[in-house]
Amino acid sequence: MKEALEDMVYQFGYRVVVNNKPAITTGGLSALEEAFGALGWDDPHILPEDGFSCDIVGCMKEPSSGQTWGDIYLRLCREHGGMAFKKEERPPVKEYATRRESRRDKVTGFLVD
Numbered sequence: 001m002k003e004a005l006e007d008m009v010y011q012f013g014y015r016v017v018v019n020n021k022p023a024i025t026t027g028g029l030s031a032l033e034e035a036f037g038a039l040g041w042d043d044p045h046i047l048p049e050d051g052f053s054c055d056i057v058g059c060m061k062e063p064s065s066g067q068t069w070g071d072i073y074l075r076l077c078r079e080h081g082g083m084a085f086k087k088e089e090r091p092p093v094k095e096y097a098t099r100r101e102s103r104r105d106k107v108t109g110f111l112v113d
């Protein structure tokens with residue numbers, strides 16, 4: 001039940017950056033405010049950087065696409081996704097993203113343990 005509520009909040013909440021950390025807010029919507037209350041979350045609720053922000057060092061924006069940039073598959077925000085699409089020079093990649101992608105199977109494309 002808690003997991004279902006979190007999934008709903010992640011889908012409909014508003015993604016923001018607060019104190020240079022990824023976060024999610026209700027945007028003042030009462031249904032989301034009730035859900036945040038049930039989860040015991042502050043508004044805005046700070047999210048972990050790994051999994052909730054762009055894979056480029058220093059970027060805390062929400063990832064909106066996954067694509068290959070140079071020799072690595074990355075989860076990128078709109079801005080960095082556009083740079084990757086235009087094959088611009090890739091800024092440094094976060095260490096956890098490099099670690100994650102070292103586990104990706106080259107044939108299936110799935111992450112393996």
Ligand SMILES: [Zn+2]
Nearest residue numbers: 054059077080
């Ligand atoms: Zn970015």
